[in-house]
Amino acid sequence: MSQPTTTASPDATTGQETDAADTGYVPVELAGYPVRALVSQRWRASHLRALNAGDLDRFAEGVLHPDDVDAWYAADPTQDEIGDWVRAVAEASGEALGKSSGRPASSKITRKR
DSSP states (O other), X not given: OOOOOOOOOOOHHHHHHHHHHXXXXXXXXXXXXXXXXXXXXXXXXXXHHHHHHTOHHHHHHHHBOGGGHHHHHHHOOOHHHHHHHHHHHHXXXXXXXXXXXXXXXXXXOOOXX
């Protein structure tokens, strides 16, 4: 007879990572409302342009799960709450926004002439 196998329950971070891998969304609270957002690596250039242009409703409609867009309007978040939320989404996605690795420094030594 085979014995049933059991698995340990994952911690919250592992659960979020699994959820993000399965759905492409991470759960992050926005001004007291639970919402799901696309992982930040999947935000399109148009989403970022909307955010940078201050078109926050269009940005939210692009990155929130379609079932959670109404929560955006109900929350009516402040600028500070939006900033905190964007940072929280990036952290939950496993990446800090604005922290691009950029080009590595050249290993060649240049000399002045």
